[in-house]
Amino acid sequence: MRFRLNLAAALLAAAVIWAGPAAAQDADPLLQRPRQLEKEGRRQEALNAYHEIFRQHAGRDPEAAARALYEGGKYALERFPTNEVEKRQGQDTAAQWWKQVVLEYPGTQAARELGGLRDDGQFMKLAMEISRRNSSDWKYQLLDGLVKLCGNNPAYSYGLALVLLAVLVKIILLPLTKKQYASMREMQRMQPLVKALQAKYKGPELNQKMMELYREHGVNPLAGCLPMMLQLPFLILVFGAIREYEFAFLKGKFLWIGSAASYGSPPFMGGPLLGRNLAEPDVPLLTMYALTNYITMKLTPATDPQQQQTQNMMAVMTTVIFFYMFLVNRWSSAFVLYWFALNLLSIWQQYEYVYKPHKERLATNGAGAPTAQANGAGAAEAEAEARPVAKPRPPARVKPRKKRK
Known part of the structure; x- marks a missing residue:
């Protein structure tokens, strides 16, 4: 009996520890909408919802805006792809969003979690992976x-x-x-x-x-x-x-x-x-x-x-x-x-x-x-129109001869 109680307590503790982060994530009111769309399998709508949260907070709350981009990038990188094409799309999306966090919101918690521009940070590791992927292109x-x-x-x-x-x-x-x-x-x-x-x-x-x-x-x-x-x-x-x-x-x-x-x-x-x-x-x-x-x-x-x-x-x-x-x-x-x-x-x-x-x-x-220089009929006609016409000179005045006496 005592063994069963200990086993039940251990299982309950493990369940709480395992579900704790997920429950905390689901309870986050900022990310409630994209999390719900994830559960429903509406993957593209969930990705769009992360970016919409960023847009809503971009000019008012840097921490919330950066967190939306950070979590949206993680979703695009880890949970969004189901094939190779979507994997590339997810990598590109995550890299662009994380780049925005690192460069435009460097003082936020999300930027610190990404490691900034350090070579061993999450962002730079992903950036170098994409560079290696692109290096085969001419x-x-x-x-x-x-x-x-x-x-x-x-x-x-x-x-x-x-x-x-x-x-x-x-x-x-x-x-x-x-x-x-x-x-x-x-x-x-x-x-x-x-x-x-x-x-x-x-x-x-x-x-x-x-x-x-x-x-x-x-x-x-x-x-x-x-x-x-x-x-x-x-x-x-x-x-x-x-x-x-x-x-x-x-x-x-x-x-x-x-x-x-x-x-x-x-x-x-x-x-x-x-x-x-x-x-x-x-x-x-x-x-x-x-x-x-x-x-x-x-x-x-x-x-x-x-x-x-x-x-x-x-x-x-x-x-x-x-x-x-x-x-x-x-x-x-x-x-x-x-x-x-x-x-x-x-x-x-x-x-x-x-x-x-x-x-x-x-x-x-x-x-x-x-x-x-005119070299044809149309050009010659235009040149003739452009050339000023000389005015006729008035006749010269002739002095009358004096009569001999």
Whole structure:
């Protein structure tokens, strides 16, 4: 009898010890909703519920927001996956959420449990596992090769690799870029002829004459858009490469990014003003990128004053939209650095191939507008309209002869 009582007590104690943490978790009012969805087998809804709790507390309660991301990451990593695809998805979700905890909520209990950026912490172990998983992809290998080519030094190699990547992209696009700039220069030379046609014709007839003029000069008004469109696939590829390499960028520094000043920088819109590594946003670098984006659009020549006004407005609007989008989505300073370097190269190319020749041509021609050589009927007609007509001279006055006496 005594043995049975002891056995029952031992089993009861074991049950209490085993169920204690689970009961405490279930009793946590913060996580009650996702826990209930887990029990019901509604896995994706449970994952979404963790993130919804984070959103509700992000601006009011850092501890609660960080805890929701931490527990949601654990669920995504340990209990959410049922196959290999979901395992990868769970790893990526957990890594992104834990990265947010470590970088944006470093003083919380959740960040301490993750171990911060220590190599032996939960977050960095997961980050390195994902990096090993991504290392077989060619985009990852390309960035990793450039980093090694630049010395494999965390103080500068990661940043230099991104600048070198921007140079390589510009070299690949150089033949098309030269065609674009040649088209821009020809469009500038044609402006007197274009204005003459605009003064003489209206509506569909003007469009027909303009197309004849473009055809006779071998200019495609849409050709300037082609290199810009071709840059988009490169931007998408580079963005994907940086996303795959982002946990390696946690060790990367560049100039003030990762310096001693970055660790004491004031907060700005939910994060530090200065990036502590190239995986974090950096507001000064983003501001410099926005400025170069505006200059790039301002240097693009317009065909008439109305288009110039529209172009100026678009330059301001696009710059503001990109700045806000990058800031809100907290895109890494690595991607911003790449685009900043790309813009600097574009500004130099536009100045050398378009802006500078245009100014020199204006100086050579004096105060007058640049001229275009007509090589066809439509162009000749436009040139005739643009050429000023000389006024007839008044007849010379003849003095009357004096009569002889």
